[in-house]
Amino acid sequence: MHGLSWIDIGMMIGYFVLITIIGVASAKRVSTQGDFYVGGRRFGKFLTIMMSFGVGTSNTHPILVSGAVYKFGMSGIWYSWLYMLFMPAQWILEPLIRRLRIYTTADFFDLRYSKGLGPFFSISAMFNIGIMIATMLIGMGQVVEGITAGELRSTTVIPIAAVVVVIYGTAGGLLAAALTDVLQGVLVIALSFMLLPPMFHAVGGLEGLHAALPAEQFSLAMPSGGGNPAETIGVFAIFMLFINGVMGNLIEPQSQTKQSARDEWTLRLGVQIGTLMKRICTVAWALVGLCAIVIWPDLDDPESCFGLATGTYLPNGFSGLMIAAMMAAAMSTCDALMVCGSAIFSRNLYARFIRTSASDRHYLYVARVVGVLLVAAGLIIAFKLGTVIDAVEMWWKLTAFIGPTLLLGMFFRRGNSWGAWACMVTSATVWALTEYNLIVPAEKLRWDTVWYQAALYLPAGVAAYFIVSLITPPEEKSKLDRFFARLNTPVGEEAALVATGLEPRPEEIMAWQPKRKDA
Amino acid sequence: MNHADEPTPRTRPSLHYFRPYRQTIIGFFVVAAMVGLLIGAVQLFLRAGG
Numbered sequence: 001m002h003g004l005s006w007i008d009i010g011m012m013i014g015y016f017v018l019i020t021i022i023g024v025a026s027a028k029r030v031s032t033q034g035d036f037y038v039g040g041r042r043f044g045k046f047l048t049i050m051m052s053f054g055v056g057t058s059n060t061h062p063i064l065v066s067g068a069v070y071k072f073g074m075s076g077i078w079y080s081w082l083y084m085l086f087m088p089a090q091w092i093l094e095p096l097i098r099r100l101r102i103y104t105t106a107d108f109f110d111l112r113y114s115k116g117l118g119p120f121f122s123i124s125a126m127f128n129i130g131i132m133i134a135t136m137l138i139g140m141g142q143v144v145e146g147i148t149a150g151e152l153r154s155t156t157v158i159p160i161a162a163v164v165v166v167i168y169g170t171a172g173g174l175l176a177a178a179l180t181d182v183l184q185g186v187l188v189i190a191l192s193f194m195l196l197p198p199m200f201h202a203v204g205g206l207e208g209l210h211a212a213l214p215a216e217q218f219s220l221a222m223p224s225g226g227g228n229p230a231e232t233i234g235v236f237a238i239f240m241l242f243i244n245g246v247m248g249n250l251i252e253p254q255s256q257t258k259q260s261a262r263d264e265w266t267l268r269l270g271v272q273i274g275t276l277m278k279r280i281c282t283v284a285w286a287l288v289g290l291c292a293i294v295i296w297p298d299l300d301d302p303e304s305c306f307g308l309a310t311g312t313y314l315p316n317g318f319s320g321l322m323i324a325a326m327m328a329a330a331m332s333t334c335d336a337l338m339v340c341g342s343a344i345f346s347r348n349l350y351a352r353f354i355r356t357s358a359s360d361r362h363y364l365y366v367a368r369v370v371g372v373l374l375v376a377a378g379l380i381i382a383f384k385l386g387t388v389i390d391a392v393e394m395w396w397k398l399t400a401f402i403g404p405t406l407l408l409g410m411f412f413r414r415g416n417s418w419g420a421w422a423c424m425v426t427s428a429t430v431w432a433l434t435e436y437n438l439i440v441p442a443e444k445l446r447w448d449t450v451w452y453q454a455a456l457y458l459p460a461g462v463a464a465y466f467i468v469s470l471i472t473p474p475e476e477k478s479k480l481d482r483f484f485a486r487l488n489t490p491v492g493e494e495a496a497l498v499a500t501g502l503e504p505r506p507e508e509i510m511a512w513q514p515k516r517k518d519a
Numbered sequence: 520m521n522h523a524d525e526p527t528p529r530t531r532p533s534l535h536y537f538r539p540y541r542q543t544i545i546g547f548f549v550v551a552a553m554v555g556l557l558i559g560a561v562q563l564f565l566r567a568g569g
Contacts (some may be wrong), residue, residue, distance in 0.1 A: 276553060489535075
């Protein structure tokens with residue numbers, strides 16, 4: 001019985017049954033590609049908030065943040081909080097992405113650029129999604145193993161979670177993902193805070209923490225300088241991680257989920273509140289790490305502290321809830337990734353290069369099959385990750401190399417595909433030169449940190465974008481006119497776009513008008 | 520739908536990106552204030568009891 005009570009097992013089974021029913025029930029509302037990929041663009045504020053919270057929160061975040069705080073003190077919170085600095089910019093940029101009236105992030109590259117950038121992004125995104133799904137599943141397996149002290153093995157939990165994700169995700173698409181996010185959100189918030197009272201009691205409250213730990217452990221900004229720069233999170237590191245994160249965040253495939261909001265206001269409000277909820281939960285995860293320093297001062301693996309805390313401080317009978325919550329956190333991200341990946345393959349590769357004129361029903365079928373294959377690929381990678389770990393890191397870095405091409409493309413009309421290629425190649429080259437110590441001596445440890453590397457490869461990439469764009473021919477005028485007309489036209493004014501005559505399929509643009517009916 | 524009622528969209532990067540302006544500007548500062556408030560509140564909480 002894996003050391004779990006019948007109540008725990010019952011909770012887990014109940015959770016799986018519930019989300020499977022949700023998926024099958026939402027399948028009734030999926031009849032077109034738009035329904036499957038972006039929930040028919042009908043999501044109101046509540047679903048958008050929960051979707052934003054669910055997609056942005058994975059089960060690895062509590063482990064990563066508590067582990068970083070255990071290692072660096074409270075400044076470790078910036079491993080997750082650095083994106084919070086992006087929130088005001090998000091307020092401005094989110095509606096622009098929505099205005100492009102695109103289904104996938106790959107659509108952006110097809111709409112703005114040419115010269116193979118769309119297919120390149122699509123293929124790299126597919127790899128990225130497969131690996132991200134694997135990472136989620138592995139993290140989930142490790143957490144469940146930690147909570148059950150290794151009695152419930154990841155080799156058992158991971159396939160079960162994958163099968164459940166496939167069943168409800170392929171049936172209900174993004175709507176099923178959003179509805180299960182509601183459930184996940186409630187569970188994650190509960191798990192984030194239920195650990196704190198017993199842990200604070202164990203360390204003697206804040207006074208006990210202050211008595212046991214040096215003052216700098218409580219600072220949100222660790223003083224830089226002295227010691228290994230790779231282990232110092234100073235203002236410079238926070239700033240560069242933020243910039244790097246913004247670039248990567250912009251082109252994440254799961255940005256597609258934001259197209260599901262009914263209108264710009266719903267999107268803005270939903271994303272901000274969902275993101276803020278996550279940042280507040282992050283504080284709870286960080287405090288778990290801080291308490292853990294006092295309770296278990298000699299942990300070999302700092303990231304094990306969250307699992308250790310849940311195993312030690314949760315009352316009997318809550319283990320099943322905790323396991324369900326951790327699985328929910330992983331599965332809610334996996335299902336959204338699966339839908340995004342299937343949309344990218346179906347729209348940006350299959351419908352463009354393999355079968356260009358098929359029925360909507362056919363593409364929907366292809367998307368569902370690809371969804372199954374993506375999770376299967378993630379499952380295989382999850383069990384072979386040791387051999388692909390370098391590839392994982394490489395693909396993560398790649399997102400930061402591509403990001404500037406999206407941001408610059410929206411604000412610099414003269415920017416073109418050659419500039420975008422130059423940006424990516426230059427950034428990747430500069431990164432490789434620093435990563436393999438070809439510019440500076442190996443003993444200069446700071447060049448092994450992503451913040452110092454980003455301080456070189458991002459400006460180099462941006463400079464290459466401008467220079468190469470200006471010395472090569474611009475993109476086709478009608479293509480640029482169409483792209484920028486969309487950006488200048490708020491959601492709800494689609495008729496003005498059609499009136500320009502720039503849209504080859506007016507009926508598709510008109511379909512992006514806000515729906516009255518809420519999901 | 521009367522297409523003539525709609526303003527003709529611009530085809531270059533412009534300030535129209537930020538329509539409706541009031542919502543964009545006020546919202547920007549409200550969000551920035553919320554972020555600052557959260558950071559400040561957490562730092563104050565951590566100093567309490569020290």
